Amino acid sequence: MDTDERIQSFHEYLAEGWVKEYEQYRDAWENLPKQKIVRDYPIQVDLELASSCNLSCPMCYTTTDHFKETVQAKLMDYKLYQRVIDEIAGKVYAVRLSWRGESTLHKNFIDAVRYAKNKGVKEVSFLTSGWRLTPDYFEKLVEAGADWITVSFDGLGEDYNKIRKPLIFEETLQKLKDMKDYKKARGLTKPVVKVQGVWPAIRKDPENFYNTMAAVSDLVAFNPLIDYLGKDTDIVFEENFSCPQLYERLFVSSSGEVMMCNSDEYGEEVVGNANNETIHDIWHGKKLNRIREIHKKRNGFKEIPVCTKCFFPRKTEVNESAQVNGREILVENYVNRIQEVGK
Numbered sequence: 001m002d003t004d005e006r007i008q009s010f011h012e013y014l015a016e017g018w019v020k021e022y023e024q025y026r027d028a029w030e031n032l033p034k035q036k037i038v039r040d041y042p043i044q045v046d047l048e049l050a051s052s053c054n055l056s057c058p059m060c061y062t063t064t065d066h067f068k069e070t071v072q073a074k075l076m077d078y079k080l081y082q083r084v085i086d087e088i089a090g091k092v093y094a095v096r097l098s099w100r101g102e103s104t105l106h107k108n109f110i111d112a113v114r115y116a117k118n119k120g121v122k123e124v125s126f127l128t129s130g131w132r133l134t135p136d137y138f139e140k141l142v143e144a145g146a147d148w149i150t151v152s153f154d155g156l157g158e159d160y161n162k163i164r165k166p167l168i169f170e171e172t173l174q175k176l177k178d179m180k181d182y183k184k185a186r187g188l189t190k191p192v193v194k195v196q197g198v199w200p201a202i203r204k205d206p207e208n209f210y211n212t213m214a215a216v217s218d219l220v221a222f223n224p225l226i227d228y229l230g231k232d233t234d235i236v237f238e239e240n241f242s243c244p245q246l247y248e249r250l251f252v253s254s255s256g257e258v259m260m261c262n263s264d265e266y267g268e269e270v271v272g273n274a275n276n277e278t279i280h281d282i283w284h285g286k287k288l289n290r291i292r293e294i295h296k297k298r299n300g301f302k303e304i305p306v307c308t309k310c311f312f313p314r315k316t317e318v319n320e321s322a323q324v325n326g327r328e329i330l331v332e333n334y335v336n337r338i339q340e341v342g343k
């Protein structure tokens with residue numbers, strides 16, 4: 001949704017202090033999956049510090065009975081977190097401290113950021129609703145060394161209030177303004193702040209959404225609404241899909257179980273357990289290698305049930321467009337996917 005200039009600046013800010021390695025990092029994301037190369041360690045490890053959330057957004061799978069019955073709402077044991085970081089620091093480029101829940105619920109969240117940075121992890125990021133990003137908390141994040149914060153921000157005004165209840169639009173927007181002011185007053189570029197929302201929440205006035213968010217962030221983006229509620233039946237897939245995540249990242253859940261990708265929200269394909277296995281052994285283990293081999297076959301992903309529910313192999317089409325400050329924004333939605341929050 002953003003301009004080429006702001007996208008370039010965003011990556012330049014992230015690369016500060018490790019420009020050459022950052023180029024290698026971005027190149028790895030792009031080329032390792034194409035070449036089917038399994039690195040010694042993943043490019044990134046996602047550590048789910050919390051599998052629970054304090055919101056009940058209508059489009060989120062964490063609100064479903066299936067999720068509540070299947071996934072234990074808990075916080076990651078901090079000693080487990082430290083042990084994983086001790087192993088992967090200097091071997092992976094990045095860690096993301098979030099997945100299914102609201103990671104800042106963890107009482108040691110600031111410590112977790114600091115621990116990873118002190119160990120030498122180049123990029124520490126996380127996704128949040130922004131509920132906890134008060135000026136005091138943000139200052140602690142800056143001091144701890146956070147590199148990248150993505151704030152989910154769906155809609156403006158009352159649209160936001162309905163979706164992100166009990167958060168209030170004006171209050172969350174003010175937090176973004178305060179963060180921007182804090183960085184500007186001190187000449188800081190990090191942590192970079194990305195704002196993203198789902199398309200149907202901003203559809204009626206995308207230009208207003210962009211201008212409002214661009215003024216208080218480093219990057220603005222939107223995503224089509226994913227079938228997180230599992231309601232779609234007429235799904236169309238891309239031909240000969242092979243998942244890039246199998247060569248990019250690994251997901252350590254709050255319980256320590258390790259999933260092959262972020263679309264396995266219910267742990268249908270557990271590939272290891274960080275409580276008693278190393279990340280290296282899991283990354284090169286039989287379970288994950290088996291999945292990689294299946295994905296190498298033409299449309300092999302269809303043999304794995306969780307992959308047939310994933311948004312990555314779903315076919316997309318450009319069926320909407322919008323005007324934002326004279327720029328045409330093309331909206332690429334999933335084929336046969338209703339773009340309406342809660343459906």
